[in-house]
Amino acid sequence: MIRISQPAFLEDTAESVLAVLRSGQLAQGTVVREFENAFARYVGVRHAVACNSGTSALFLALLAHGIGPGDEVITSAFTFIATINAILYVGATPRLVDVDGSFNLDPAQVQAAITPNTKAVLPVYLYGQMAEMAELDDIAHRHNLVIIEDACQAHGAAYDGKFAGTFGSGCFSFYATKNMTTGEGGMLTTNEDEIADRARRLLNHGMQKRYQYRELGYNLRLTEIAAAIGIKQLARLDAMNRLRQENARYFDDHLINIRGLVLPRVLPRRTHVYHQYTLRLLPEFALTRAQFINALDACGIGSAIYYPQPVYEYPYLRDNAWARVRLTEAEMLSQQVVSIPAHPALDSGDREKIVETIRAIAG
Numbered sequence: 002m003i004r005i006s007q008p009a010f011l012e013d014t015a016e017s018v019l020a021v022l023r024s025g026q027l028a029q030g031t032v033v034r035e036f037e038n039a040f041a042r043y044v045g046v047r048h049a050v051a052c053n054s055g056t057s058a059l060f061l062a063l064l065a066h067g068i069g070p071g072d073e074v075i076t077s078a079f080t081f082i083a084t085i086n087a088i089l090y091v092g093a094t095p096r097l098v099d100v101d102g103s104f105n106l107d108p109a110q111v112q113a114a115i116t117p118n119t120k121a122v123l124p125v126y127l128y129g130q131m132a133e134m135a136e137l138d139d140i141a142h143r144h145n146l147v148i149i150e151d152a153c154q155a156h157g158a159a160y161d162g163k164f165a166g167t168f169g170s171g172c173f174s175f176y177a178t179k180n181m182t183t184g185e186g187g188m189l190t191t192n193e194d195e196i197a198d199r200a201r202r203l204l205n206h207g208m209q210k211r212y213q214y215r216e217l218g219y220n221l222r223l224t225e226i227a228a229a230i231g232i233k234q235l236a237r238l239d240a241m242n243r244l245r246q247e248n249a250r251y252f253d254d255h256l257i258n259i260r261g262l263v264l265p266r267v268l269p270r271r272t273h274v275y276h277q278y279t280l281r282l283l284p285e286f287a288l289t290r291a292q293f294i295n296a297l298d299a300c301g302i303g304s305a306i307y308y309p310q311p312v313y314e315y316p317y318l319r320d321n322a323w324a325r326v327r328l329t330e331a332e333m334l335s336q337q338v339v340s341i342p343a344h345p346a347l348d349s350g351d352r353e354k355i356v357e358t359i360r361a362i363a364g
């Protein structure tokens with residue numbers, strides 16, 4: 002089976018993990034700090050704050066910016082549920098807007114959704130491509146809004162050569178399926194000293210100095226073991242992203258001109274890191290999406306739908322006033338998208354098999 006995602010490690014990762022285990026210091030040691038420093042250098046920001054998940058990074062970013070009840074956060078309706086949950090954890094209100102052809106926040110709709118209560122705009126860099134950041138940055142400046150980047154799928158992605166995580170407070174996930182992984186883990190990036198300090202305090206029980214607590218804190222720490230894995234993964238991130246880009250280019254070249262099949266587009270000014278290679282199946286495609294997925298599965302090729310519905314349709318959310326929206330792009334895309342494997346562990350035989358299978362299925 003060719004899986005939809007697969008982590009890629011070298012043997013030296015096992016050595017690093019063993020070294021941490023042998024050291025006897027499994028938490029709050031120097032390895033987490035080393036990982037943070039390396040990540041901050043890579044992204045090009047003053048601070049990187051490690052935590053235990055991408056969801057925690059989003060939660061910490063919102064908390065550190067003082068966003069809470071009564072505040073509105075403009076974000077995409079076409080995203081992973083954790084984006085929305087983080088906003089709800091802090092008691093703020095999601096203001097859902099639609100996406101454009103890049104599967105990302107549409108700046109015109111962001112502009113239109115601003116109210117006196119808007120505090121932040123939270124773009125999600127879906128599938129590994131950044132949003133229209135020049136426009137979002139401009140809107141944020143004009144309206145004095147914080148930018149919180151859901152970069153959980155966009156490690157190494159860039160806009161005008163500026164990395165994801167440098168436009169505001171960047172939130173990254175190191176979950177097992179992401180472009181780099183520590184099993185579970187996360188990182189918050191920022192150029193603001195107070196945001197970094199506040200996040201560091203909040204993720205460690207709100208502790209200022211030893212046993213001095215000034216506010217309600219949490220335990221959202223990353224372990225030394227995870228950080229050791231992260232250091233090795235970060236060192237290979239560019240190489241792994243290049244493999245994803247090569248796989249994507251191969252699919253671009255070999256899956257063109259299939260009736261009803263829309264390939265992902267790289268938009269101007271952007272470096273796409275293909276967390277997912279996501280197709281759209283239009284009604285004129287030979288099969289329904291369910292048939293397509295079954296046919297791939299029967300040939301040993303994994304695929305997945307990210308995401309099958311806009312977030313406002315989930316039963317536990319849909320009774321909220323803010324969830325009473327209908328966003329046509331998000332609804333259409335959620336019916337059309339399907340991602341195929343593009344991860345770095347694919348070999349050339351896998352790629353050929355994927356292309357040949359899809360061409361055969363499409364008749």
Ligand SMILES: *Cc1c(COP(=O)(O)O)cnc(C)c1O
Pocket residue numbers: 053054055056057080081083084125151153154173174175176185186187
């Ligand atoms: C993975 C992901 C998250 C959450 O990250 P976790 O590490 O799983 O908590 C948030 N947003 C998006 C878009 C993601 O893909």
